[in-house]
Amino acid sequence: MPNDARSVFDQPQAAALAHDEPPALRYTSDTRFFGHPRGLSTAFFTEFWERFSYYGIRPLLVLFMTAALTAGGLGFDRENAAAIVGIYASSVYLASLPGGWIADRWLGLQRSIFWGGVLIALGHLAIGLSALLAHQVFFLGLILIVFGTGMLKPNVSAIVGDLYPEGGARRDAGFAIFYMGINFGAFAAPIITGWLSEKYGWHWGFGAAGVGMLIGIVTYRIRTPRNLGPIGARPSADAAGQRRVRNIVIAAAVVIATVVLAAMAGAFTINPRVVAERMTIVIGAMAVLYFGYLFLFAGLDADEKKRSVVILVLFVFSACFWSAYEQAPTSLNLFAKDFTDRRVGSFEVPIVWLQSATPIFVILLSPVFAVIWSALGKRGRDFSSPAKFAFALACAGLSYVVMVTATNRVIAGGGVGVRVSMLWLVVTYLLQVIGELSLSPVGLSSTTKLAPHRFVGQMMGVWFMSIALGNLVAGLIGGNVDPEKLAEMPALFQHTATTLFVAAGILLVLVVPIRRMMEGRRSG
Ligand code: GLN
Numbered sequence: 214m215p216n217d218a219r220s221v222f223d224q225p226q227a228a229a230l231a232h233d234e235p236p237a238l239r240y241t242s243d244t245r246f247f248g249h250p251r252g253l254s255t256a257f258f259t260e261f262w263e264r265f266s267y268y269g270i271r272p273l274l275v276l277f278m279t280a281a282l283t284a285g286g287l288g289f290d291r292e293n294a295a296a297i298v299g300i301y302a303s304s305v306y307l308a309s310l311p312g313g314w315i316a317d318r319w320l321g322l323q324r325s326i327f328w329g330g331v332l333i334a335l336g337h338l339a340i341g342l343s344a345l346l347a348h349q350v351f352f353l354g355l356i357l358i359v360f361g362t363g364m365l366k367p368n369v370s371a372i373v374g375d376l377y378p379e380g381g382a383r384r385d386a387g388f389a390i391f392y393m394g395i396n397f398g399a400f401a402a403p404i405i406t407g408w409l410s411e412k413y414g415w416h417w418g419f420g421a422a423g424v425g426m427l428i429g430i431v432t433y434r435i436r437t438p439r440n441l442g443p444i445g446a447r448p449s450a451d452a453a454g455q456r457r458v459r460n461i462v463i464a465a466a467v468v469i470a471t472v473v474l475a476a477m478a479g480a481f482t483i484n485p486r487v488v489a490e491r492m493t494i495v496i497g498a499m500a501v502l503y504f505g506y507l508f509l510f511a512g513l514d515a516d517e518k519k520r521s522v523v524i525l526v527l528f529v530f531s532a533c534f535w536s537a538y539e540q541a542p543t544s545l546n547l548f549a550k551d552f553t554d555r556r557v558g559s560f561e562v563p564i565v566w567l568q569s570a571t572p573i574f575v576i577l578l579s580p581v582f583a584v585i586w587s588a589l590g591k592r593g594r595d596f597s598s599p600a601k602f603a604f605a606l607a608c609a610g611l612s613y614v615v616m617v618t619a620t621n622r623v624i625a626g627g628g629v630g631v632r633v634s635m636l637w638l639v640v641t642y643l644l645q646v647i648g649e650l651s652l653s654p655v656g657l658s659s660t661t662k663l664a665p666h667r668f669v670g671q672m673m674g675v676w677f678m679s680i681a682l683g684n685l686v687a688g689l690i691g692g693n694v695d696p697e698k699l700a701e702m703p704a705l706f707q708h709t710a711t712t713l714f715v716a717a718g719i720l721l722v723l724v725v726p727i728r729r730m731m732e733g734r735r736s737g
Contacts, residue, residue, distance in 0.1 A: 240442045241376055250376045251440040253387055255433060257394035259326060260369050262429025264398030266333060267305070267362065268572075269406040269422030270340070272542045272565040274298050275691070276550065277415045285415055287348055292692035295543040296485035299688010300492060301355050302539060306681040307496075308363025310674045311462075316368045319458040322375070322445030323437060325368045330430035332361030337423025344416040349477040356473060367677075372445045389579065399572035407565035486689070493685045496678055500528060503675065513665060519730040520663040523599075524672060526720075526727060528679045530602050531656050533716045535683020536690070537609040537709055538645050541568060543691025544705075545638060548616070551696050552623050554632035562635065570639050574646035582650040598659040599727045603720040605652035610713035612644035616706040624703070629696045663731065 243250040278294035280286020289297075316325035336357030343351035373391050377384035402422065410418030448455060476483060504525050508518055546565065549555070555562040589595045596604070619637035626633075656676060664672035693705050 237375075237378075237443050240440070240444050241378055247390070249383075249387055249390065252376050252442075252444055253373065253390060255436045255440040256369050256373050256376070257391055259330070259365070259429050259433045260391060261394040261398040262425050262432075263330065263333065263362065263365055263369070264395045265402040266337065266422040266426040266429075267358075267402075268399040268568065269402035269425060270337075270358075270419055271298070271302065272403055272546050272568045273406060273410055273415065273418050274301070275543050275546055276564065277410075277419075280415075285344075287351070290692070291547065291695050293485045295547075295690075295692030296489040296688050297355075298543050299489050299539075299685045299691065300485060301359065302542075302688070303492065303496075303681040303684040304359045305362045305366075306677045306684065308359050309367040309677050310363075311465075312360075312363035312365070313367045313371070313670070313674075315364060315458065315462060316371070316445075317448060318450040319448055319455045319462065321448045322368045322372050323441060324446075325364045326372070326445075327430065327434060327437075329361045329364030329366075329368070330426060330433060332357050332364065334361075334423060334426045334430060336361060337419065337426060340419045341416055341423060347477075353473065353477065367673075368445070372441065375444050389583065392579065393576060396572035396575045400569045400576065403563075403565040403568040407563035407568075410565075411563045489685050489689050493682065493689070496682045496685070500525075500675065500678060500682075503671075507668070511665075511668070517665040521665070523727055523730050524660055524663050524675065526723065527598065527602065527656055527659060528675055530599075530606060530716055530720055531652065531676070531679040532682040532686070533713065534602070534605055534609055534648060534652055535680050536686035537613065537683075537713055538649060539680075539684045539687035540691050540709075541571060541642070541645075543688060544694045545616075545641065547691070547694040548619075549635075549638055551629075551694070552620070552632055553635055553638060555635060567635060567638050567642075570642040571646055571649075574643050575649065578646060578650055597724060597728045597731070598655050599720050599724045601651045601655045603717045603724065605648035606713050606717035606720065608644045608648035608651070610710045610717060612641040612648070613706045613710035613713065615641045615644065617703050617710060620699075620702045620706060624699060628699055 245251050246254040275294045275298050278287045278289040279291050282288040316322045336354040339350050339354030377387055406418035406421050409421050549567045550564045619633050622633050623631045660672050660676045
């Protein structure tokens with residue numbers, strides 16, 4: 214309907230409506246998408262294509278950057294390349310903080326998602342063109358994807374929430390379906406981009422990811438008026454507030470563009486490892502300052518303070534978990550390249566296909582975990598969130614024990630040139646997914662439940678910061694998988710495993726005191 218189309222993208226500036234104004238009822242009570250609102254299908258496919266593009270290029274990055282110039286790569290050393298992947302992935306999560314703010318205070322969810330998608334597609338275009346232009350354009354592409362994803366990812370999740378104003382089990386089911394969209398995208402992407410990049414060249418792989426995002430934004434634009442209507446069409450700020458945010462964003466964009474252009478022109482050089490190390494410190498310091506502010510100046514009562522301590526503990530251990538899990542595109546991807554026998558008959562499985570193991574396990578195991586948690590819950594035997602976190606850390610620890618064993622087999626077999634079965638990596642990913650399913654949804658829901666009401670949005674940001682921190686640390690560790698350092702590799706994986714087991718042990722000791730802290734008044 215043309216009227217609807219106008220209301221979505223050219224809404225009147227003076228309006229200051231919440232996301233769930235009455236006309237939305239027609240869209241939220243709809244049941245035409247497997248019993249869910251059709252808006253969920255729009256969110257599902259938009260996120261599918263966004264994750265397709267993200268997971269389509271992420272594992273290619275380290276391989277492309279470390280490939281020799283003669284092989285069409287950038288000829289970087291592994292440590293720097295992995296640090297860049299860490300900075301990139303971590304920045305994607307950090308960018309969701311301003312991304313959510315822009316949607317709330319300026320553009321509204323719908324337009325933020327659209328423009329986020331446009332930025333991502335432009336990023337892919339830049340990466341595609343970098344084959345013809347200078348390699349600096351490749352990094353410009355990554356930066357565009359970071360900002361685009363920051364504007365798209367948190368806001369498409371928020372739209373899913375807005376589709377179920379009544380909350381409850383239907384909303385949980387909606388999010389479970391949405392999470393499947395994420396993982397279907399993450400599963401399909403490496404299959405396609407991995408095959409294209411090995412058969413035809415890097416830029417075919419990068420290009421396919423970009424085409425995916427383009428399909429995503431075109432369908433989003435066409436379907437939004439019919440499927441989402443007014444849901445998420447308007448920001449919560451009034452016209453003056455929107456103008457203020459727009460001006461701040463424009464000023465920030467000018468500053469960022471100037472710095473990026475100066476770097477591209479060679480005005481200063483960037484050492485990725487140093488940047489990654491500094492970012493780790495800055496994010497850690499931001500967390501310390503934020504919690505310091507919360508405890509000292511935010512006027513929390515004793516009970517709210519206790520629950521905020523629990524969130525702080527979950528923040529620290531969540532970062533530990535992700536720093537192991539997010540080594541998939543670096544350490545484990547490099548292990549797949551150098552030390553894994555990928556032959557199946559006469560066919561050689563492309564390196565990045567192994568990355569599809571994680572999402573396929575998530576798709577297969579999510580329903581199993583849902584049944585287990587709810588069965589335990591019904592019997593009053595549900596584990597507390599710190600206990601589930603400890604279990605997740607132990608699983609991640611075990612996954613690295615598997616890697617220690619695999620590496621030792623390479624060494625025992627005679628070292629460089631020896632390749633072990635793909636099953637070692639597959640089992641590693643399986644254990645990590647068991648950890649993910651015990652930690653990720655639990656962390657998200659505990660954070661929203663424990664946060665004092667007026668700080669829920671900020672606490673979600675804290676959760677994203679823990680993932681950002683994990684990605685950075687993973688990038689710093691990830692470049693050490695190297696045939697030239699084969700002798701050090703068992704110790705490298707062992708170190709990750711030991712850290713995870715120690716973290717799990719500490720958390721187990723803390724389970725009882727944390728449970729007491731969580732048992733306080735729930736009114737917040
Ligand atoms: N795989 C999920 C996604 O891409 C979650 C990743 C994470 O939380 N680190 O959204």
